[in-house]
Structures are given as C-alpha cells and as structure tokens.
Amino acid sequence: MAFPHGTEAGGAGAAAGWIGPVVAWSTRLDESALDALIRALREDGREVIGPTVRDGAVVLAPITAPSDLPAGWRDIQDAGRYRLAPAPGETTRFTHAAPAQGWKRFVHPPEDRLWRAHRPAHGDLTLEDPPPPPPPRAFLGVRPCDLAALEILDRVLAGPDQPDPAYALRRRDALVVSVDCGTPAASCFCATMDTGPAARDGFDLALVELVAEDGRPVYLARAGSPAGADLLDRLPGTPANDADRETATSQRDRAVATQTRALPPGIRGVLAGAIDSRHWDEVAARCLACGNCTLCCPTCFCATVEDSTSLDGRTAERWRRWSSCFTEAFSYIHGGAVRGDRGNRYRQWITHKLSAWHDQFGGSGCVGCGRCITWCPVGIDITAEAATLDAEAHARAGAPTPGTAAIAATHP
Amino acid sequence: MTAAATAPRRPTLAVHKFASCDGCQLSLLDCEDELLDIAQAVEIAYFLEATRATAKGPYDIALVEGSITTAHDLKRIRAVRRQAKVLVTIGACATSGGIQALKSLADTDDYINAVYAHPRFISTLDTSTPIADHVPVDYELRGCPIDRGQLLHVLTALLHGRQPRLPNHSQCVECKRAGTVCVTVAAGTPCLGPVTQAGCGTLCPRVGRGCYGCFGPAETANTAALADHARLPVQDGGAGLDATATRHLFHGFNTNAPGFREEGLRHG
Known part of the structure; x- marks a missing residue:
C-alpha cells in the first residue's frame, strides 16, 4: 500500500509535483454515464454512498440516482463558516469541496457493537458475533484528499500489526470512485499536503468533471484496478482526446493555484519542540474543547469502548464509539485526567496530527481537507496556529520565518 | 422452604419531587417498553405520580426531581437523604436549580407579586438551588427533561453494582456521531452545544435548532469564547447576538449552573 505522504509536512516542495504531466484519462463519458454508473453499481448489489445536499450542507449519504447529487449548489467554506450558495442553472454535480464529514463514518462507524453476550436462566453463557457488516458499498465522488485519508486509515486500522477486522471488511468491500476536485474552498490546502486536487492512486475508478461547450457536464475516466476497469467497460464512453486532457490539466492547475492556506514545511520538528510554548494558553482562551x-x-x-447491561442482567453488550482527545475522559486515569485543560488538549491533537503521526505511522495525519478549519464553531485554523508556532520557533532560533502566505506563494 | 422465601429481595425505588414540573418523573413512566422489566427488577416503593400506595423507607435508590425553593423543602430533602442508600438527582431543576433559579438573580418579591393573585400565601426562599447544595448526591442526571435512556442506564448499572457511564463531554460529540450538520457553522444559528454536556440525543440540532443548554455545562466548558464568538457580527462569522440575547442564551434552564450563571451575568 503506497502511503501518499512522501514529504515531512506537506509543505511547499510537495506541491510542485502537481504541475506535472497530463493525466492519461482513457475515456470520455457524457452526462448520461452517471446514471449508468450508479445503475451498474446497484446492479452489483452495492449501496452507493455519495455527496448530497441535506440541512444546508453537502453530506455523504446513500444515493440512488444522479439527481441525488448536489447540482446547482456551491459551497463556501472558511474558518468557522460553511454556506451553500445556489448556483442556478449549473448542472455540474461535483463543484463542491470537502463534504461536511468524510468517509470515516462508513468504514469506522461512530457507533459499532463489538459483541453481545447472553446468560440464560438455565444453560451456558453464549457470545454472539457482531452484527453482519452492511452490504458492499460504492463510494462515489471521493475527493483526492479523502482518498489520502482512507489510505491513512488503512495504515492505522488495517495495518499488519493490529488489524481491525470490521474495518478491513468494510474497506475491502468498498469500491471507490474518485472525482478530482476543481473547486477547492478557501479552507483547503491539499496541494501543499501533496494529496490533491487530483487523484493519483487509491481508487478503482477515477473521474474528473469538466464543463462541455454546451454548458453540460462531461466526465473523463480512468481505471485504477481490475474492478474499476470492469466497471468502466460497462459505461457508454468514447476514447478521451488530448483537448479534453488539456482541459482537465488546466482545471487541476487552477485548483492548485486558488489555494492560499498551507502548513509550514518544518512543522513536524517545530511541534516536537513546542511542548512548553506559551501559545497553548493563548489557544486555550479561544478553544471550546468541543x-x-x-x-x-x-x-x-x-474511539472509546463502553459496556451496557440489560435490566435483568442477562445480556451484556460492548460498544465502540468515536471519542476525542478534547474530552476529559480521553486522558482519564485513576485519580484524574492527564490533560485537564484545553491548551493541553489542543497541543495533543495538533502535535499528534502533524508531528508524532510521522513517528507512529510514517507520514502526516493531515490531508489538507480543511474540515477542522471550517467546522470549528469559533474558527480556529490549524494552518494559522501552526504558522504562529513556526514563527515562535524561528524567533527562538534567531532566523526569519517564511510565514503561511509566503509558503503558499511558492507554488503556482 | 418455598421459592418465594428464598427469592432475593428486590431493591426498593423511591421517586421524590421538589420544585419542578414533573417532566423528569414522567420519563420513568415514559419507559413504556421497559416499565414491566423495571417493576420486576425493583420494588417501586414510593412514587406518588404513579401510585398513592407507598411503602416505608429506607429505600435502596431514591430519584430526586426538583430544586429547593422553600424552608419546608430544606427539611424534607434531609429526610429524603437519610432514607436513601443511593440518591440520584434527575433533571435541570435538581442538578442546577432549574429555570426557576432566575429568581435567584432578581428580587423574589417582584416575582411573587407579578405571578400570584394573593402573594401573602406564598412562603418561599429567595433562591432556587440544586439538591447537591444541601445533601450529598451520588449521581446526577442532567437535562430538561432527562433522557430516559440515561435513566434506564443508571438504574441498570446500580442494580448490577456497576459504575454508570454518564459522559460529561460536549453535545458536539453527540452531533458529529449522529452525522448532524452543525447549525452554528452551516447556518449561523446560536448554539450552546460546544459548552453543553451531551446526552439528549441531539434533539434540537437535528431539527435545525441551536442547543439551549438543557443538559447544563460540559466539562472544561469555555463559555466566554463561545459567547464572544456569538456576539460577533454575522459577516465576521458570529451570530450577531446583542448582550441581552447572549444573557438569555445562558440564563435558561440552567441559569444557576456554575459557568452559565457567570457567563450570563457578564452580558448583564
């Protein structure tokens, strides 16, 4: 499994790779192919999960037809703010950045029963297996940043040392159809994290959505696996031409150029040396620890593991539920919580994500999707906090700091 | 020896009411599917809302609803505590003083004169205070009303000698697990979720409304940062709240809860 993060921190150097060769898109699909695609996936017995509009946001949910996809909407994302703006007449379906939550919930569910045991009045204790996994799924419209996230989860949850069988099964049964991102939000920084806006690998079928001369969407496709190739064969396509490929390349390069946020290249080392920074207190004043x-x-x-019992005491269950290092219970050991205040918890999160993750899993834990920036209720920006800590480290060392804007400016 | 004589005695359960609306007690009756199981697992010994038949204490488990607002309450809660092996307070009134704690921040006589036709019949303290201000409390169930799932969980845990699991983290954890879209970020709706304890099942955010904090403050709640952000103009990412609206946000069902009380007063 190729780990997508070759560089230490993402950082400016990583982005250069994107201004590279034209991608070898093989097939041109017109708009009707989306219907054929969803139909084919459903015929194969798959539940199709894709982006759709709900409660004022693009969310990932089961879909059954192209009309479920978000056409006629643009998302506006910035620190602490998300809005959907109507784009009347626009027929493209993938002109949004990262959906409200990623694909994590479909492979590592927020609540999962690990086992149930029953002790009848007469007889032996029996242990039930976990409930059967959901039917095989297709993930449609996976952004390249989220492809990278799935690969990171693979390394963490399905690595050779301690694989999680439930995760591995869900992941194995998921067919991944990526769609390159042509419309990053202000919160995005995939380009400098070397995870997007175009997919390199980790998909079964890759698509890019372009706008044809008549204003209708058109798709270029290429297979990334035998399953993807088989699927592509079943879609009504024509060979892609060089003009289409050039259009896709320009769209990709524009998507790189519009990104202004970035993490400092040396953030891994900076955070490792920032344990005693005063900046954590400053963050704690703003952070809600939510x-x-x-x-x-x-x-x-x-995740945390929680037990429950039936009233009669004959049935017991163990559930795994998403947890967060921002909760007191997360670091609670006998006598109290190790990380009692918000500053400690923010330090733990950003340091693990951007620094210790390298030591633990061989790469950064951040893919540059910008969700933590957008969905922070008070708009705390990981790139801004990282830049402040970077500047602090440079000041200590007596060297000038490049600053976030300068980092972003070093790639087109 | 008969089977009945050897059967273990069922633990006794008592439900007491102080200043409150009865909604939390109703949560117990609302456990329709589980009510028979509960009645088999415990002996409901004192529960006036369900039956006027009562058995004498002491009781193994006492659920206490409501806040302390009269001198008579003050005496009675001590008697309730003496009669209870385990005392569990249920709901915002019992755990923080409830909406009626608004009077603690105002002139009680003004309230009495505004509300009652014959104020001279009213004998009340100037404050509405939580049970834990007066007697030791073993477990607290937050909410207005409480969540019946949490009530069942606590009863079950107590019956089997296990620690109940009552998360004290933010409501946001529950919203994100449920896949609820954040109403503050996506719609600019003021929401107390980030500083409120989880447990309600995302009742309000899942229908597009901001959390009004009925479960009271979460651990390590940063009320000041939330309030300051909510007061920012909408174009700057805030909710554009003025001082009064911000005070009202915090001074609701948990007016008197530490953190909420001070934050509301800051926007006086």
Whole structure:
C-alpha cells in the first residue's frame, strides 16, 4: 500500500509535483454515464454512498440516482463558516469541496457493537458475533484528499500489526470512485499536503468533471484496478482526446493555484519542540474543547469502548464509539485526567496530527481537507496556529520565518 | 422452604419531587417498553405520580426531581437523604436549580407579586438551588427533561453494582456521531452545544435548532469564547447576538449552573 505522504509536512516542495504531466484519462463519458454508473453499481448489489445536499450542507449519504447529487449548489467554506450558495442553472454535480464529514463514518462507524453476550436462566453463557457488516458499498465522488485519508486509515486500522477486522471488511468491500476536485474552498490546502486536487492512486475508478461547450457536464475516466476497469467497460464512453486532457490539466492547475492556506514545511520538528510554548494558553482562551475538529477530521480514529447491561442482567453488550482527545475522559486515569485543560488538549491533537503521526505511522495525519478549519464553531485554523508556532520557533532560533502566505506563494 | 422465601429481595425505588414540573418523573413512566422489566427488577416503593400506595423507607435508590425553593423543602430533602442508600438527582431543576433559579438573580418579591393573585400565601426562599447544595448526591442526571435512556442506564448499572457511564463531554460529540450538520457553522444559528454536556440525543440540532443548554455545562466548558464568538457580527462569522440575547442564551434552564450563571451575568 503506497502511503501518499512522501514529504515531512506537506509543505511547499510537495506541491510542485502537481504541475506535472497530463493525466492519461482513457475515456470520455457524457452526462448520461452517471446514471449508468450508479445503475451498474446497484446492479452489483452495492449501496452507493455519495455527496448530497441535506440541512444546508453537502453530506455523504446513500444515493440512488444522479439527481441525488448536489447540482446547482456551491459551497463556501472558511474558518468557522460553511454556506451553500445556489448556483442556478449549473448542472455540474461535483463543484463542491470537502463534504461536511468524510468517509470515516462508513468504514469506522461512530457507533459499532463489538459483541453481545447472553446468560440464560438455565444453560451456558453464549457470545454472539457482531452484527453482519452492511452490504458492499460504492463510494462515489471521493475527493483526492479523502482518498489520502482512507489510505491513512488503512495504515492505522488495517495495518499488519493490529488489524481491525470490521474495518478491513468494510474497506475491502468498498469500491471507490474518485472525482478530482476543481473547486477547492478557501479552507483547503491539499496541494501543499501533496494529496490533491487530483487523484493519483487509491481508487478503482477515477473521474474528473469538466464543463462541455454546451454548458453540460462531461466526465473523463480512468481505471485504477481490475474492478474499476470492469466497471468502466460497462459505461457508454468514447476514447478521451488530448483537448479534453488539456482541459482537465488546466482545471487541476487552477485548483492548485486558488489555494492560499498551507502548513509550514518544518512543522513536524517545530511541534516536537513546542511542548512548553506559551501559545497553548493563548489557544486555550479561544478553544471550546468541543471536539468538532477531531470528529470531522477524516483521519482521527480514536474511539472509546463502553459496556451496557440489560435490566435483568442477562445480556451484556460492548460498544465502540468515536471519542476525542478534547474530552476529559480521553486522558482519564485513576485519580484524574492527564490533560485537564484545553491548551493541553489542543497541543495533543495538533502535535499528534502533524508531528508524532510521522513517528507512529510514517507520514502526516493531515490531508489538507480543511474540515477542522471550517467546522470549528469559533474558527480556529490549524494552518494559522501552526504558522504562529513556526514563527515562535524561528524567533527562538534567531532566523526569519517564511510565514503561511509566503509558503503558499511558492507554488503556482 | 418455598421459592418465594428464598427469592432475593428486590431493591426498593423511591421517586421524590421538589420544585419542578414533573417532566423528569414522567420519563420513568415514559419507559413504556421497559416499565414491566423495571417493576420486576425493583420494588417501586414510593412514587406518588404513579401510585398513592407507598411503602416505608429506607429505600435502596431514591430519584430526586426538583430544586429547593422553600424552608419546608430544606427539611424534607434531609429526610429524603437519610432514607436513601443511593440518591440520584434527575433533571435541570435538581442538578442546577432549574429555570426557576432566575429568581435567584432578581428580587423574589417582584416575582411573587407579578405571578400570584394573593402573594401573602406564598412562603418561599429567595433562591432556587440544586439538591447537591444541601445533601450529598451520588449521581446526577442532567437535562430538561432527562433522557430516559440515561435513566434506564443508571438504574441498570446500580442494580448490577456497576459504575454508570454518564459522559460529561460536549453535545458536539453527540452531533458529529449522529452525522448532524452543525447549525452554528452551516447556518449561523446560536448554539450552546460546544459548552453543553451531551446526552439528549441531539434533539434540537437535528431539527435545525441551536442547543439551549438543557443538559447544563460540559466539562472544561469555555463559555466566554463561545459567547464572544456569538456576539460577533454575522459577516465576521458570529451570530450577531446583542448582550441581552447572549444573557438569555445562558440564563435558561440552567441559569444557576456554575459557568452559565457567570457567563450570563457578564452580558448583564
């Protein structure tokens, strides 16, 4: 399994790779192919999960037809703010950035029963297996940042050392159809994290959505696995031409150029040396310790395990539920919580995500999707906090700091 | 020896009411599917809302609803405590003083004169205070009303000698697990979720309304940061609340809860 993060921190150097060769899209699909695609996936017995509009946001949910996809909407995302703006007449379906929550909930559910045991009045204790996993799924419209997130979760939850069987099964049974991102939000920084806006690998079928001369959407496709190739064969397509490929390339390069946020290249080392920074107190004054950043992060995987019993005491269950390092219970050991205040908890999260994750899992835990920035109720921005800590470290070392704007400016 | 004589005695349950609306007690009766199981697992010994037949204490488990607002309450809660092996307070009134604690921040006589036709019949304290201000409390169930799932969970845990699991983290954890879209970020709706304890089942945010904090403050709640952000103009990402609206946000069902009380007063 290729880990997508070759560089230490993402950072400016990583982005250069994107201004590269034209991608070898093989097939051109017109709009009707989306219907054929969803139909084919459903015929294969798959539940199709994709982006759809609900409660004022693009969310991921089961879909059954192209009309479920978000056409005629643009998302506006910035620190602490998300709005859907109507785009009347627009027929493209994938002109949104990261959906409200990532794919984590479909492979590592927020609540999962691990086992149930029953002790009858007469007879032996029996242990039930966990409930059967859901039917095989297709993930449609996976953004490249979220592809990278799935690969990180694979490494954490399905690695050779301690694989989680339920995760591995769900992941194995999921067919992934990615769609390159042409419309990053202000909160996005995938380009410098080297995870997007175009997919490189980790998909069965990759698509990019373009706008044809008549204003209707058109798709270029390429397969990334035998299953994807088989699926593509069943869709009504024509060979892609060079003009289409050039259009896709320009769209990709524009999507890189519009991104202004970035993490400092040396953030891994900076955070490792920032344990005693005074900045944590400053963050603590603004941070709500609500846990939203961790829960909407597509790679935060922490969970807690909780037991329950029936009233008659004959049935017991063990459930796994999403947890967050921002809760007191997360670091509670006998006598109290190790990380009692908000500053400690923010430090734990950002340091694990951007620094210790490298030591633990061989890459950064951040994919640059920007969700923690958008969905923080008070708009705390991981790139801004990282830049402040970076500047502090440079000041200590007596060297000038490049600053976030300068980092972003070093790639087109 | 008969089977009945060897059967273990069922633990006794008592339900007491102080200043409250009865809604939390109703949550027990609302456990329709589980009510028979509950009645088999415990002996309901004192529960005036359900039956006027009562058995004498002491009781193994006492559920206490309501706040302390009269001198008579003050005496009675001590008697209730003496009669209870485990005392569980249920609801915002019992755990923080309830909506009626608004009077603690005002002139009680003004309230009495405004509300009652014959104020001279009213004998009340100037405050509405939680049970834990007066007697030791073993467990607290938050909410207005309480969540019946949490009530069942606590009863079950107590019956089997296990620690109940009552999360004290923010409501946001529950919203994100449920996949509820954040009403503050996506719609600019003021919401107390980030500083409110989880447990309600995301009742309000899942229908597009902001959390009004009926479960009271979460652990490590940063009420000041939330309030300051909510007071920012809408174009700056806030909810554009003025001082009065911000005070009202915090001074609701948990007016007297530590954190909410001070934050509301800050926007006086």
